[in-house]
Amino acid sequence: MQQPPAPVLARAAQALAAEPEHDRTVFLARLQRHWPELLHGLTVAYGGQAEQLAERVVGLALDGFLVRPADLRLLDLRRHVEADWFQSPRMLGYACYAERFGGDLQGVAKRVPYLEELGVTYLHLMPLLRPRPAPNDGGYAVADYRQVRADLGTMEDLSALAAVLRDAGISLTLDLVLNHVAAEHEWARRARAGEQRFRDYFHVFPDRSEPDAYEGTLPEVFPDFAPGSFTWDAELDGWVWTTFNAWQWDLNWHNPEVFCQFAELVCFLANQGVECLRLDAIAFLWKRLGTDCQNQPEVHGLTQALRALGRIAAPALVFKAEAIVGPDQLVHYLGTGPHSGKVSDLAYHNSLMVQLWSGLAAQDARLATTALRRFPAKPATTAWGTYLRCHDDIGWAIDDADAAAVGWTGEGHRRFLSDFYSGAFPGSWARGLVFQENEATGDRRISGTAASLAGLEAGDEHAVDRLLLGHLAVLGYGGVPLIWMGDELALLNDGSWARLDEQAADNRWVHRPRMPWDVAERRTVDGTVEHRVWAALRHAAQVRAGLPSLHASVEAELLEPVNPSVLAWVRRAPSQTLVALHNMSPEPQLWPREAVPLPDPLWDALSGTTAGLVLPPYGVLWLVG
Numbered sequence: 001m002q003q004p005p006a007p008v009l010a011r012a013a014q015a016l017a018a019e020p021e022h023d024r025t026v027f028l029a030r031l032q033r034h035w036p037e038l039l040h041g042l043t044v045a046y047g048g049q050a051e052q053l054a055e056r057v058v059g060l061a062l063d064g065f066l067v068r069p070a071d072l073r074l075l076d077l078r079r080h081v082e083a084d085w086f087q088s089p090r091m092l093g094y095a096c097y098a099e100r101f102g103g104d105l106q107g108v109a110k111r112v113p114y115l116e117e118l119g120v121t122y123l124h125l126m127p128l129l130r131p132r133p134a135p136n137d138g139g140y141a142v143a144d145y146r147q148v149r150a151d152l153g154t155m156e157d158l159s160a161l162a163a164v165l166r167d168a169g170i171s172l173t174l175d176l177v178l179n180h181v182a183a184e185h186e187w188a189r190r191a192r193a194g195e196q197r198f199r200d201y202f203h204v205f206p207d208r209s210e211p212d213a214y215e216g217t218l219p220e221v222f223p224d225f226a227p228g229s230f231t232w233d234a235e236l237d238g239w240v241w242t243t244f245n246a247w248q249w250d251l252n253w254h255n256p257e258v259f260c261q262f263a264e265l266v267c268f269l270a271n272q273g274v275e276c277l278r279l280d281a282i283a284f285l286w287k288r289l290g291t292d293c294q295n296q297p298e299v300h301g302l303t304q305a306l307r308a309l310g311r312i313a314a315p316a317l318v319f320k321a322e323a324i325v326g327p328d329q330l331v332h333y334l335g336t337g338p339h340s341g342k343v344s345d346l347a348y349h350n351s352l353m354v355q356l357w358s359g360l361a362a363q364d365a366r367l368a369t370t371a372l373r374r375f376p377a378k379p380a381t382t383a384w385g386t387y388l389r390c391h392d393d394i395g396w397a398i399d400d401a402d403a404a405a406v407g408w409t410g411e412g413h414r415r416f417l418s419d420f421y422s423g424a425f426p427g428s429w430a431r432g433l434v435f436q437e438n439e440a441t442g443d444r445r446i447s448g449t450a451a452s453l454a455g456l457e458a459g460d461e462h463a464v465d466r467l468l469l470g471h472l473a474v475l476g477y478g479g480v481p482l483i484w485m486g487d488e489l490a491l492l493n494d495g496s497w498a499r500l501d502e503q504a505a506d507n508r509w510v511h512r513p514r515m516p517w518d519v520a521e522r523r524t525v526d527g528t529v530e531h532r533v534w535a536a537l538r539h540a541a542q543v544r545a546g547l548p549s550l551h552a553s554v555e556a557e558l559l560e561p562v563n564p565s566v567l568a569w570v571r572r573a574p575s576q577t578l579v580a581l582h583n584m585s586p587e588p589q590l591w592p593r594e595a596v597p598l599p600d601p602l603w604d605a606l607s608g609t610t611a612g613l614v615l616p617p618y619g620v621l622w623l624v625g
C-alpha cells in the first residue's frame with residue numbers, strides 16, 4: 001500500500017504530540033490506511049496538483065481532529081468496531097423539517113421519545129443551516145454553513161440535539177449542499193464585489209456563447225419556475241451557472257479551493273455530532289461541455305477524496321448520495337471499480353420508489369421486476385436508502401427499454417402514471433398534483449403525500465393496505481428505510497400549502513405538512529387509520545430488526561413474476577433466506593409453492609405464523625427459512 005510521504009507523517013505526528021497516545025496512534029493509522037484513497041480521488045479530479053493538495057487536506061483533517069470532542073472521538077472508535085452499523089436491519093430512518101416537526105431544535109429534542117417509540121435509529125433533518133431569505137428552496141440555498149437558522153436555534157443547540165439523539169441510538173443526518181450556494185453567501189457576495197479569488201469559485205461567462213453551447217445538452221431541472229441553467233448578474237457582469245433556481249449559484253469544483261472549503265465543512269459538521277452527510281445534488285458537481293453535466297467521473301474522485309478525509313478525521317461519519325439518476329449511473333455513487341466502497345456509503349434508491357408507485361397503479365409487477373433486475377450488485381459495505389416518499393416530487397424515471405420488455409412504451413407509461421397520480425385517469429384513486437410540467441418533453445412530475453397518492457384522500461377502500469404495502473416493501477428490500485414525516489400516520493395532502501407566498505409556486509409543499517401533534521395522539525387509539533398504519537410500521541420495524549437476511553450487505557434478487565400481480569424478491573444471507581411477496585392488486589392472488597425457494601413449513605415473519613400462499617388484496621408476506 002502506498003504510504004504518505006515521510007514529511008506528511010512527521011508533521012501529523014508533531015501536530016498530535018499533545019493528544020492522548022491512543023488518539024495519536026489511531027489517527028496516524030487512519031492516515032496511513034486512507035492516504036492512497038485520498039490521493040487517488042484527488043488525482044481523478046485535479047491531476048498533477050493532487051499530491052500537494054492531498055498534503056493540504058491532511059492538514060485540514062488534523063485541524064478537524066484536534067478540535068473533535070472526546071465523546072465523538074469515542075464514537076469513532078466504536079464505529080471502527082461496528083463499521084457496518086448503518087447496514088444493520090435495526091436501522092429505521094425518519095426525515096422531517098425541524099420547524100415542521102418540533103418548532104425548533106430544542107423542540108425536536110423534546111420529540112425524541114416519539115421517534116424512539118417508532119423505532120427510529122436515524123434522523124434526517126432537512127436543511128437547517130442559515131439560508132438566504134425566502135424563497136430558498138426549503139433551505140437548499142445556504143448563505144452560511146457555519147450558522148444555524150436563527151429561528152431554529154444555534155450551533156450549540158444543534159450539537160446538544162445531536163448528543164440527545166446519540167444517547168437515544170439515533171444518528172443525525174444533515175444535508176451538505178455542495179453543488180451550489182445562495183447568491184447571498186459570502187463567496188458569491190465577494191465575487192460580485194469583484195474579488196477574482198471568489199469569482200473563481202463560480203462558473204461565470206462574459207456572454208451567452210458558452211452558456212448556449214452547454215445548454216445544447218443540459219436537461220432542465222425546474223423548467224417551470226426556473227427555466228435555463230444560467231442567470232445574468234449585472235454586478236458580476238456575466239452569466240453565472242445556476243442549475244436550479246436563479247439564486248442558487250453552482251460552485252466551480254474544478255477549482256481546488258472549493259474542495260478545500262468543503263473539506264473544512266465536512267470536519268466542522270462532523271464535529272457538531274452529525275453522523276451522516278447527505279450529499280445534495282451530488283451528480284451535478286462537475287461540468288463538461290457536450291454532456292448533460294451529471295455523473296461525470298470526476299464527481300466520484302471528489303467524493304472519494306472527501307470520504308477519505310472523513311475516514312481520517314471523523315470516521316463515525318458516513319455519506320449518503322442524493323443522485324436521482326438512472327440505474328446504470330446510480331451504482332457508481334456507491335462505488336465501482338477503483339472507487340468500490342470508497343465513495344458514498346448510502347444512496348437513495350429512486351427506482352424502487354418509482355417502481356412501487358408504478359406497480360400499484362398498473363396492478364402489475366413485471367416492469368418493476370425488469371427494472372430492479374437491471375441494478376448491478378452494489379459493494380457489500382454499502383446500503384440503499386429505500387423510501388416511498390420524500391420531500392421532493394416523483395419523476396417517472398421509467399426506462400424505455402424496460403417498458404418495451406413488458407410490451408409497453410416508456411412514453412405511454414410515463415403519461416399514464418402522471419395522469420393516474422394527478423387523479424386525471426378514469427377510476428384513479430390518487431390525489432397528487434402535477435409538478436414542473438415540461439412542454440418540450442411531456443414530463444409531468446407528481447407531488448403528494450404517500451397516503452393521498454395511495455387513495456386515502458379519495459376514500460378508496462384499499463388505501464391503507466396500499467400504503468402499508470409500500471411501507472413494507474421499503475422495509476423489506478434491504479438498506480436504510482426512510483420514512484418521510486407524516487407517512488407513519490397516513491397524513492393527507494396539506495391543503496394550506498400555497499398560503500405562504502414563497503411556497504405558492506412550488507407545490508412540493510403539499511407533502512411537507514406541519515406535524516399535527518393532536519392527530520399523532522390517535523396512533524394509540526384502536527380503530528383509527530393513524531393507529532393502523534403506525535402500529536403496522538412499528539411492528540414491521542421490530543420484526544425486521546431480528547432478521548439477518550435484511551442486513552444491507554445482502555442483495556435483493558427479484559423473482560420471476562410467475563403471477564404478474566405479485567412483486568417478489570429473495571434475500572439470501574448465510575444464516576437466513578427471506579422471500580418477500582407483495583400483491584400489487586385489489587384481488588386475492590396465489591403465488592405457486594414451487595416458486596418459493598424455501599423448505600416447508602413456510603413461516604411468515606410479519607404475522608409470526610405459518611403461512612399459506614394466497615395473498616389478500618395488497619397483502620405482503622415475509623417468508624423466512
Ligand code: GLC
Nearest residue numbers: 137140177244280281322392
Ligand atoms: C435536491 C433536493 C431538492 C432541491 C435540490 C436543489 O434535489 O432534494 O429539494 O430542490 O437538491 O438543492
